[in-house]
Amino acid sequence: MPIPGTPSRAELVEHLVRTRIAGDVATPRENNLSHYRKLANGDRGFWLGLELGDRWSDEQDVLAVMAERVGVNDDPEYRYGQDTIDPELTVAALERVAGRLRKAADGGQRVLFATGHPGGLLDVHRATAAALRAAGCEIVVIPEGLTTEEGYVQQFADVAVLEHGASLWHTHSGEPMKAILTGLERAGRPLPDLVVADHGWAGYAGQHGVDSVGYADCNDPALFLAESEGTLQVAVPLDDHVVSPRYYDPMTAYLLAEAGLA
Incomplete structure (x- = not known):
């Protein structure tokens, strides 16, 4: 499974999907939505050390950000089944980390x-x-x-x-x-x-x-x-x-x- 040496961007995208680091990931849609709802409802266990106040009290706003920045399905009516991480977003974020x-x-x-x-x-x-x-x-x-x-x-x-x-x-x-x-x-x-x-x-x-x-x-x-x-x-x-x-x-x-x- 490992790629010898350093992969190209295209090779890394393919590897992320094949190993389910991105693409069709193991986390089901219902688990994602449950966590978004708990964060929006003020459960600080889902705030990950942050102070979010009441800025994200609408779970649909949370879903919109996750669709944009992670690549999960953006349809609020899609509530069960497979969810996704866009591997292109993963690699783009890695490149931003590399800059820092x-x-x-x-x-x-x-x-x-x-x-x-x-x-x-x-x-x-x-x-x-x-x-x-x-x-x-x-x-x-x-x-x-x-x-x-x-x-x-x-x-x-x-x-x-x-x-x-x-x-x-x-x-x-x-x-x-x-x-x-x-x-x-x-x-x-x-x-x-x-x-x-x-x-x-x-x-x-x-x-x-x-x-x-x-x-x-x-x-x-x-x-x-x-x-x-x-x-x-x-x-x-x-x-x-x-x-x-x-x-x-x-x-x-x-x-x-x-x-x-x-």
């Missing part, structure tokens, strides 16, 4: 990496961090002893994660990122110039005023709403936990090549 990574590399910036989906995206972040370090960036080391109600905030392979019961934990919460940024401020250390993350880790950083780019699935609309409002610089639409994490390797290779980091 180039800026970080050119400026030798401080960059923090984090994931709430370690089973799928940990190595995407690890490889990106390694490339930026090689280009002269400082990869932010998080303070020690950070906790949230869910567990311990740790750092593995340059990527901040949540640990719970000796396992890396899946979380959409913004609280771990809040703990990191608060810990840095308390220690008198500068905040990152850039956060590369996903879900609540990216959302909270953007809400806190830190340049942030993030990955999100088609049933997690908050980051795409934040991108539309300018709170988040880029939100990349993809299925965030496909059958094998190795399926993301060609995507990572393309991202780093576009950023001039390969």
Whole structure:
């Protein structure tokens, strides 16, 4: 399944569809609409560390943004069955992330990496961090002893994660990122110039005023709403936990090549 070397744009699009990172993804339509409705109804568990107020209280407005920025079906009457992520939108977003990574590399910036989906995206972040370090960036080391109600905030392979019961934990919460940024401020250390993350880790950083780019699935609309409002610089639409994490390797290779980091 992996593509040897760095894929062309067309090869990457085909790979994303074949591995269901984009195209006909595993997340069903009814799950997408349920999450859009919960966000619109004010369920903060779906706000991913952001403060949305009452700006997105109409789920049809949420659906419209998701159709535009992710490629889900834009018909509000289509309520069950297959839904989609447009692979062209995925690649276009990756190219925008690459531009921000180039800026970080050119400026030798401080960059923090984090994931709430370690089973799928940990190595995407690890490889990106390694490339930026090689280009002269400082990869932010998080303070020690950070906790949230869910567990311990740790750092593995340059990527901040949540640990719970000796396992890396899946979380959409913004609280771990809040703990990191608060810990840095308390220690008198500068905040990152850039956060590369996903879900609540990216959302909270953007809400806190830190340049942030993030990955999100088609049933997690908050980051795409934040991108539309300018709170988040880029939100990349993809299925965030496909059958094998190795399926993301060609995507990572393309991202780093576009950023001039390969």
